[in-house]
Amino acid sequence: MGADGKVIGLVASPNRAGRTNQLVAAALNGAARAGAPTELIQMADFVVAACKDCLPWVCKDNLKCTYEDEAFEHLSRQILNCGALVLGTPVYWWDTSGLAKYLILKMFRIYAFSAPLQGLPAFGIAIAGGTGNGLVSGLRPVYHFFQIRFLRHASILRPQFSGPASLVKRLQRMPTSVFLLPVLKSGCCGMMPCLILV
Numbered sequence: 216m217g218a219d220g221k222v223i224g225l226v227a228s229p230n231r232a233g234r235t236n237q238l239v240a241a242a243l244n245g246a247a248r249a250g251a252p253t254e255l256i257q258m259a260d261f262v263v264a265a266c267k268d269c270l271p272w273v274c275k276d277n278l279k280c281t282y283e284d285e286a287f288e289h290l291s292r293q294i295l296n297c298g299a300l301v302l303g304t305p306v307y308w309w310d311t312s313g314l315a316k317y318l319i320l321k322m323f324r325i326y327a328f329s330a331p332l333q334g335l336p337a338f339g340i341a342i343a344g345g346t347g348n349g350l351v352s353g354l355r356p357v358y359h360f361f362q363i364r365f366l367r368h369a370s371i372l373r374p375q376f377s378g379p380a381s382l383v384k385r386l387q388r389m390p391t392s393v394f395l396l397p398v399l400k401s402g403c404c405g406m407m408p409c410l411i412l413v
């Protein structure tokens with residue numbers, strides 16, 4: 216973990232210029248202003264194939280998918296080498312996008328008995344831009360992944376329910392606010408249901 220110290224931002228939306236992109240880019244902007252190198256990655260360019268749950272279960276030992284999956288190879292290499300991870304997903308039918316899910320499921324299977332992501336600072340973003348329903352359930356799989364694979368994250372914030380002033384005050388006390396304040400200032404979560412956990 217952290218070989219190149221870069222903060223990478225994964226946009227798990229097929230819409231390269233949508234709201235997910237806007238929020239992930241804002242988070243990276245905050246990291247860049249704090250001096251970190253950053254890279255935004257469009258997951259639409261790296262679509263991970265579904266885990267086949269194959270047997271014998273060799274990937275847990277050699278930490279490599281048995282089937283050729285260049286997208287997964289690329290994304291997992293980036294994640295294993297980065298200094299911090301931002302993962303942003305649109306909410307689809309109260310759930311995380313397929314782009315995010317397929318990556319997460321393959322990582323669960325391959326890293327089931329190892330912990331290469333342990334301690335990696337991680338930041339999850341979900342945007343429910345339709346009815347606003349399903350925001351929490353859409354982000355939950357992202358934080359489930361962070362939790363189970365031992366990434367570093369803490370406490371819950373709901374920008375849409377907190378007054379902006381109190382929220383900014385809380386953020387100023389948190390080290391991860393380097394990601395958060397630019398996201399809030401991007402205007403997206405002032406107007407749209409957008410849940411951000413750190």
Ligand SMILES: Cc1cc2nc3c(=O)[nH]c(=O)nc-3n(C[C@H](O)[C@H](O)[C@H](O)COP(=O)(O)O)c2cc1C
Nearest residue numbers: 228230233234235305307308309343344345346347
């Ligand atoms: C298949 C599909 C399902 C969606 N389901 C929901 C939903 O459950 N709740 C919601 O508020 N918005 C929903 N939306 C709207 C998206 O969350 C919204 O358009 C979001 O901004 C998409 O992210 P993007 O701008 O990065 O494309 C859905 C959109 C699509 C395409």
